[in-house]
Amino acid sequence: MNDWLNFSSNAFIAAFFLYCAAFIGYAIAVAGKRWSNRDPEGHAKRWGRIGFALAALGWLAHLAFFFTRWKGGGHIPTSNMYEFMTFLGMAIMFAFIIVYLIYRKVLLGAFAVPLVIIIIAYASVFPSEVQPLIPALNSIWLKIHVTTAALGEAFFAVGFAAALVHLIRVVDYSRTDKAGRRAQFWTEFMLVVIVVVIGFLVSVFGFRAAGYEAQFRQETFRIDLQGQGETIVQTVEYGLPPIVAPYNSEKLSMDPFLGLKEPLFEAPSWMNGVNAGRKLNTIIWSLISGLILYGIMRLIARKPLAAVIHPHLDGIDPDDLDEISYRAIAIGFPVFTLGALIFAMIWAQIAWSRFWGWDPKEVWALITWLFYSAYLHLRLSRGWQGTRSAWLAVVGFIIVLFTLIGVNLVIAGLHSYAGV
Amino acid sequence: MFQNTKCECGHQNPTGTVLCEACGNPLVDDLPPDSPLEMRYDGAARRSQKQNPDLIDRVWNFFSSVKVAVWLIVITLIGAALGTIYPQESSFVNLDDPAQYYKDTYGTWGMIYHFLGLSRTYESWWFIGLLVMIGTSLVICSLDRVLPLYKALSKQQVRKHLNFLRRQQTVYETTLQTEPAEWVEKFARELKRKRYRVWIDRKDGMALLAEKNRFSRWGPYINHIGLIVFLLAVLARAVPAWHMDKYVSLDEGQIKQIPDTPYYVKNEKFTVEFYSDDELPERLKGTLRPKLYETKATLYTCTADCDDPVKDPVLVPVKQHNIQVNSPLSYKGLKLYQYNYEERIRLISVKPMLVDKTNNRSYGPFELPMTDPPLTYKAGPYTLKLSDVYPDFGLDEQNRPMTKSRDPNNPAFVFVVTGPGLAAGGEMYIYFPMPSAENKKLQDQLNESFRKLGSNSGRFAFEVNGMENVSFSQYTSTLNVRVDRAMPYIWVGAAISMIGLVMGFYWQHRRIWLRIDGRALTLGAHTNKNTYGIRAEVAAALGRTGIAVEPKALDNRRNKR
Ligand code: HEM
Numbered sequence A: 001m002n003d004w005l006n007f008s009s010n011a012f013i014a015a016f017f018l019y020c021a022a023f024i025g026y027a028i029a030v031a032g033k034r035w036s037n038r039d040p041e042g043h044a045k046r047w048g049r050i051g052f053a054l055a056a057l058g059w060l061a062h063l064a065f066f067f068t069r070w071k072g073g074g075h076i077p078t079s080n081m082y083e084f085m086t087f088l089g090m091a092i093m094f095a096f097i098i099v100y101l102i103y104r105k106v107l108l109g110a111f112a113v114p115l116v117i118i119i120i121a122y123a124s125v126f127p128s129e130v131q132p133l134i135p136a137l138n139s140i141w142l143k144i145h146v147t148t149a150a151l152g153e154a155f156f157a158v159g160f161a162a163a164l165v166h167l168i169r170v171v172d173y174s175r176t177d178k179a180g181r182r183a184q185f186w187t188e189f190m191l192v193v194i195v196v197v198i199g200f201l202v203s204v205f206g207f208r209a210a211g212y213e214a215q216f217r218q219e220t221f222r223i224d225l226q227g228q229g230e231t232i233v234q235t236v237e238y239g240l241p242p243i244v245a246p247y248n249s250e251k252l253s254m255d256p257f258l259g260l261k262e263p264l265f266e267a268p269s270w271m272n273g274v275n276a277g278r279k280l281n282t283i284i285w286s287l288i289s290g291l292i293l294y295g296i297m298r299l300i301a302r303k304p305l306a307a308v309i310h311p312h313l314d315g316i317d318p319d320d321l322d323e324i325s326y327r328a329i330a331i332g333f334p335v336f337t338l339g340a341l342i343f344a345m346i347w348a349q350i351a352w353s354r355f356w357g358w359d360p361k362e363v364w365a366l367i368t369w370l371f372y373s374a375y376l377h378l379r380l381s382r383g384w385q386g387t388r389s390a391w392l393a394v395v396g397f398i399i400v401l402f403t404l405i406g407v408n409l410v411i412a413g414l415h416s417y418a419g420v
Numbered sequence B: 001m002f003q004n005t006k007c008e009c010g011h012q013n014p015t016g017t018v019l020c021e022a023c024g025n026p027l028v029d030d031l032p033p034d035s036p037l038e039m040r041y042d043g044a045a046r047r048s049q050k051q052n053p054d055l056i057d058r059v060w061n062f063f064s065s066v067k068v069a070v071w072l073i074v075i076t077l078i079g080a081a082l083g084t085i086y087p088q089e090s091s092f093v094n095l096d097d098p099a100q101y102y103k104d105t106y107g108t109w110g111m112i113y114h115f116l117g118l119s120r121t122y123e124s125w126w127f128i129g130l131l132v133m134i135g136t137s138l139v140i141c142s143l144d145r146v147l148p149l150y151k152a153l154s155k156q157q158v159r160k161h162l163n164f165l166r167r168q169q170t171v172y173e174t175t176l177q178t179e180p181a182e183w184v185e186k187f188a189r190e191l192k193r194k195r196y197r198v199w200i201d202r203k204d205g206m207a208l209l210a211e212k213n214r215f216s217r218w219g220p221y222i223n224h225i226g227l228i229v230f231l232l233a234v235l236a237r238a239v240p241a242w243h244m245d246k247y248v249s250l251d252e253g254q255i256k257q258i259p260d261t262p263y264y265v266k267n268e269k270f271t272v273e274f275y276s277d278d279e280l281p282e283r284l285k286g287t288l289r290p291k292l293y294e295t296k297a298t299l300y301t302c303t304a305d306c307d308d309p310v311k312d313p314v315l316v317p318v319k320q321h322n323i324q325v326n327s328p329l330s331y332k333g334l335k336l337y338q339y340n341y342e343e344r345i346r347l348i349s350v351k352p353m354l355v356d357k358t359n360n361r362s363y364g365p366f367e368l369p370m371t372d373p374p375l376t377y378k379a380g381p382y383t384l385k386l387s388d389v390y391p392d393f394g395l396d397e398q399n400r401p402m403t404k405s406r407d408p409n410n411p412a413f414v415f416v417v418t419g420p421g422l423a424a425g426g427e428m429y430i431y432f433p434m435p436s437a438e439n440k441k442l443q444d445q446l447n448e449s450f451r452k453l454g455s456n457s458g459r460f461a462f463e464v465n466g467m468e469n470v471s472f473s474q475y476t477s478t479l480n481v482r483v484d485r486a487m488p489y490i491w492v493g494a495a496i497s498m499i500g501l502v503m504g505f506y507w508q509h510r511r512i513w514l515r516i517d518g519r520a521l522t523l524g525a526h527t528n529k530n531t532y533g534i535r536a537e538v539a540a541a542l543g544r545t546g547i548a549v550e551p552k553a554l555d556n557r558r559n560k561r
Helices: A003-034 A040-073 A081-103 A106-123 A140-170 A178-209 A276-301 A305-313 A318-352 A360-379 A387-414 B055-063 B066-082 B098-115 B118-123 B125-154 B162-166 B180-193 B214-236 B437-452 B487-506 B531-544 B556-560
Strands: A214-223 A229-238 A249-254 B170-175 B197-201 B207-212 B243-251 B255-257 B263-274 B290-304 B314-324 B329-331 B334-350 B353-356 B361-363 B376-379 B382-390 B393-395 B401-403 B412-418 B427-431 B460-463 B470-484 B510-517 B520-527
Touching: A003 A040, A003 A106, A003 A305, A040 A081, A040 A106, A081 A106, A081 A140, A081 A318, A081 A387, A106 A140, A106 A178, A140 A178, A140 A305, A140 A318, A140 A387, A178 A276, A178 A305, A178 A387, A229 A249, A229 A276, A276 A305, A318 A360, A318 A387, A318 B487, A318 B531, A360 A387, A360 B066, B055 B125, B066 B118, B066 B125, B098 B118, B118 B125, B125 B214, B162 B170, B162 B510, B162 B520, B170 B531, B180 B197, B180 B207, B180 B510, B180 B531, B214 B487, B243 B255, B243 B263, B243 B334, B263 B334, B263 B470, B290 B329, B290 B334, B290 B470, B314 B329, B314 B334, B382 B401, B427 B437, B427 B460, B510 B531, B520 B531
Parallel strands: none
Antiparallel strands: A214 A229, A214 A249, B170 B520, B197 B207, B207 B510, B243 B470, B255 B263, B263 B290, B290 B314, B329 B334, B334 B470, B353 B361, B353 B460, B376 B382, B382 B412, B393 B401, B412 B427, B510 B520
16 A cells, blocks of 8 residues: 555544544534533534534545545545545535535534534445546546536535434424324434434444454356356355345354354345345344444433434524525535536446436436425425425435435345445 | 406506516415515416416416426436336347346346336336426426516516515514615615615605526526427437447457448457556455456548449548547547457468478468458469358358358368469369367368369468468457437537526525615515525625614514514
8 A cells, every 4th residue: 555545544534533523512512502601602602613623624634535545546536435435425524614604503513514424434334445447437527427426415415414403403392293293203213214324334343343254155046138047156245243144045154243153044035136135134233233222322311312402403593494404405406417417428428328328326316306306396385495395305315325325235236236 | 266456556467466566565365464475476477377278278287387397207206216126128238038037037026017118117108208298397387487577577666565575585674763865875885785786766755676686587497498408309319310329340450331321440459458466456456357448440431432342442541549438439420439349369361371292382472361352362373263261160961161150250261273283173272271270170171072072182281380470350349339419409408407507596686675664664675595695685784874683683484483
């Protein structure tokens, strides 16, 4: 590894910890307002400023990571999952800084910064070494397309963060009617999903730190395009203790974990995609650890998590949050259109001889775009502002994430691709 | 709904008007009383709100509804998503029996998927129908609104009704401490500094209208025009003459006509490179990671004898390009893309010697190209006449020579040698230029059987002296040939669309109205987006005229809560 790359990975670690520190600063700003002997306004302002300064420093370290990796690796680091997700994190931070400079709402940082932390932690799940470019990726349009698309998505992410704050801000725990309960349930559900994602990260990094390994030999039967059946034998490696073994597989080796010496069951036969069993196992682990984590938090708090956060948000006007969320999406929409659709079409035209080929990734970019255009049109009529619009912003960002990650993991999972 | 369209200010409005065209007073009673006015299209009447609609009006009304548009968008979105569950048929190069394939590969669900036609979602009538409906909706919806909006914005009255001002999103009321005329001048100056255009009506008490960035209101419509151009261009790609999508496979050194065009393309050389181990990270060492695929290509155009079966076409080179994956050859709308390659050794030409085994003398060499070989050759005093060519040599059931295909996989040549000391009819020999033990054996056996039949005396053999006398192709490169005459319109549509989006989203149309009745100042302001920004701007301008007010206090929604 050369010096540039060494420096780069140190900068990445620095960025990560600075973001974590920034989050703590923001959390104190938001949660500490009611601490005794304090002027709440002054407190929030001071800690908010500290949080922002740390986040900005973290972003500078992140930029340093990016450019030194570019220099050391010889090409722009946006060509695999690790590089793309770290870039997305950087872009979200940039979008947050822009929106913060317009609206100066401390609270936004308390939600946008942890989102960035989760995203770059997720990036680190993937192999981080620099890989030389294959001919299909060796194009200036790779740089242009990927960076602008990610920037558009980053603004959607900030719109999502603001929408989430909005939802927690307006959820009303005194209501017992059906609609009120539904709002309470779904708001809490969103937080559970986020905790499950954290559970995923905790289990992957926990077992990786412990050096856990298991191996299976899997036979898959496949029919190729000529109609010939063929059997492929491959080794599947697990980094998490196998609760589920791959379909039609045989254990080669397995570290015991808490008395678990054998997989508990085998993946169903329709899950025969490459690494489908391992992906199912990862999902199960994420759910288990996420739900345990959530259970512990509930035990400590003794009320729904949204109800814990809710009272700290009363300093901000829901209409402002609605506006911030909408504005972030409105800023992002043209950028996304340009990056994810137009530049993608230009590149596809040059590299693959057709500007559009209905490839799943392309289709999902189109779906994302159609969804946000529906969001914008719905906002033109006043019924779709506030809470409804906030839910759309949340769903929109879920679609963005599915396009970025899910398509590779689930749909392309039928074909191939990276994954944990 | 019966509606009185004559406003109290005396202006006669068309039916369907929501806010009086002149003074802005609300004309319909069923507006929610305590929320800001709905300012879409400035409350102007639209065609789709006509009474007693006929059939055309009904179709118009259907497509002019944004609600219908959103439904169309959402249905298209869901349809597009369904198409990604399993791979589309079009993603396979050749799929003989799709039904069987989906059933075998994806089981019952695959069978249902194929049966429902979802394996061809994007070519299906319903999907294309949805796109056409979106296009129709775009046109009608935009026309229905842009004309009234244009009219409303180009004849604005400065003095507005108090109801209109008090029911904007941004509102401020106060009693002036200073001389109204003087204050208005000062306020107008502040707004001009913020690049507002300002009109002042001094007739009965002061009234003011300030406006900026009106052009951004046209953004959505320009965007829609761009989308229409784009959609039309997409549909135009179905015109056969506008579109070509063919594949040409070329050995190195080979030249071929591009079907249905006067163009010929030659593959001068194909290169494939892989990364070496020291360029690869630990985990990938030992794997073949491609670095470069490149076809050195020359494009020719035929200038004469193009369709003459007897004469060779006259070719003139017009373009030379090293075609790589991200760098096609492009000439007058014709594009050649690197598509695929195959490692396949093929001879291009050889220069054998004719060896006389009786005295071990060799004659020649003579040049023998594998494609379109000439009919006669000279080797020393001897003349060779080509009597038969088998590009892909094989034996049929009766052990007779034949060619398995027209591809030069293993060519064989049958020559008749004439010259001094030979019978007048000459002697017949077969020659396999591809060097392999099997060919050598076959060649000897066949020549031996010719001898037994009396066709030759066994005197001659062929020999190639060294690799410098062999030129061969290692790779066959497949190029994708494309013509897409709709592309320029696609890009123009996309560019128009982008311009519209930028106009609509990065600028906002802002208007501020105020009137002073006695000393009572009433101010209302409206923007189509970013109310935060306009509040800040109004508060700042007021502040500079000596009226200190928090931006937040101007928010009409807040005051009503
Ligand atoms: C299905 C057909 C469509 C119809 C009928 C339609 C109709 C409309 C209408 C009436 C407006 C309001 C313009 C105004 O403010 O006066 C609008 C705005 C807009 N439309 Fe469409 N539209 C359609 C499709 C699309 C699509 C596919 C896009 C994709 C980008 C799009 C993008 C926009 C944007 C960005 C705006 C501005 C929204 C805003 O100002 O917040 N439209 N559309």
